Amino acid sequence: MNKINIYGAGISGMTVAIYLKKRNPKLDITLYEANDRVGQKILKTGNGKCNLSNTDLDNASNYNNPSFMKEVLKITNSNDLRAFVLDDLGIVLREDDYGRLYPYSEKATSVLTAYLQKLKELEIKVVTSFRGDLDLKGITIIATGSYAQSKYTGYNYLTNLGHKVTDLNPALTTLKVKEDLRPLKGIRFKVKASILKGNKVLFSDEGEVQFREDALSGIVTLDLSRYYEEGCEVSFDLVPEYSKEELKILKAKFNDEDQFLNSLLPKMLALEVKKRGNIISSLKDFRFTILGLNSYNEAQITKGGLDLREIGYDFSSKIKSNLYVIGEVLDIDARCGGFNIGFAIISGITAGKSILRKHNSL
Ligand SMILES: Cc1cc2nc3c(=O)[nH]c(=O)nc-3n(C[C@H](O)[C@H](O)[C@H](O)COP(=O)(O)OP(=O)(O)OC[C@H]3O[C@@H](n4cnc5c(N)ncnc54)[C@H](O)[C@@H]3O)c2cc1C
8 A cells, every 4th residue: 555645735735745755755646736736825925935934833832722732743843844844845944033934045936946846856746626536545645724815625525534624714814893994004013912802811912013904914913813702802002111100201201192102103003092092091002893804815824624633643533544634724723923834844744754654564
C-alpha cells in the first residue's frame, strides 16, 4: 500500500506531500486540487509577504484548543518547521520586530515558487480542477482548508465519512459596528482593544486599529473577531500608557479640551472623542457596538472544523483507518502572526511522520 491521495493542494497538503516523498521516493503520491492552480491562497497571505510562522509558535496558548496543541507540539515543533522550510523547501526566513517570520525576500511568491519547484523535482502528481469523490484506496489525507476566501471546501468529505464538523464561522475578519465610522475613515491608531460581553472582557490586546468607512479593521481588531459573540461591544483605550488620573493631570496643562485632545489624537479622532462627552472616560473607553462580523470574503480563517475529539495528535482519524486530516479544515484556529500557516505546516509534517512510522512497509 504505497498509494497516498491528498485532497487540497494548499500549504498543509503540499507540505505533507513533499515531506513524505522526500523521505520515501517510492511512495505514489497524488495531490488533488479543486482550483485550476495549486497553492493560490499563499499569494494573499501576510499582505503578499506570507507570514509563515512566529517565534512564539510553540506556545500552545496561541491556539483555540491549547491542550490539543500542547500534545501536537511535543511531536512537531517550530524547530521541525524551520528545518522543513529551509532544508526541504529552501526558504530562508526573516524575523520582524514582533517575532513574525517571513521568507527573506518578503514575497509570498517565493514561498509558492519553492513549493511548486519541490513538487516538480520530487515528481509528485498533481491533478487540478478536481471535482470527484475521494479515492479511499491506500492512505487518504484531507487538507481542503476552509471557507475563508476560498471557492472550494471539503467539509462534506468529512461528514460523508461519518466525522462531525463543529459550527463554522468567519474569523480574523473585520467588525461591522452600529456607530457611523465615516468621519474616522482612513485613520490608523495604536490602541489597547478589548472585546466585551456585558462587563466581561473576552479578549484584550494592544495594536493598531484601522477605521474603515464600513468596518473596524487592523490586526488587533481581526484578533478580537475570534472571540465574537452576539451582543458584544468593542472598547478602545486610545491612551493605554496613561491612567485616568494621569490624564486629568495632563489635561490641566492645556488651555482647553481641543488643545489637549489634538495633542494626543489625529484631528478627526479627537473630534469624535469630544462629541461623546466626558473626554477622559471616552479616551480610556472609546466604545462601539458590534453588529456582526464581515463574511468569509474578508475573513482570513474559519473558526470551527473537524471535531478534535475524532482525531489523534498525529492527525489520524479515530473513525476511519488510513485517513488523516490536516490544516485549517480542523477545529484549530489562532491569532494573526503566522500561527495559522505555522499550524498548517506543523500538521502536515506531523501526519507525514506518523505515516512513515505506522506504515513502515510502504
Ligand atoms: C487574505 C489572507 C491572508 C492570510 N494571511 C496569513 C498570514 O500571513 N499568516 C498565517 O499564518 N495565515 C494567514 N492566513 C491563513 C492561512 O492562509 C491558512 O490558515 C492556511 O492557508 C491554511 O492552510 P491549509 O492547507 O489548511 O488550507 P489552504 O491553504 O486554504 O489550502 C486548501 C486547498 O484545498 C483546496 N480545496 C478545497 N476544497 C477542495 C476539494 N473539495 N477538493 C480538492 N481541493 C480542495 C483549496 O482550493 C486550497 O487550495 C491568511 C488567509 C487569508 C485568506
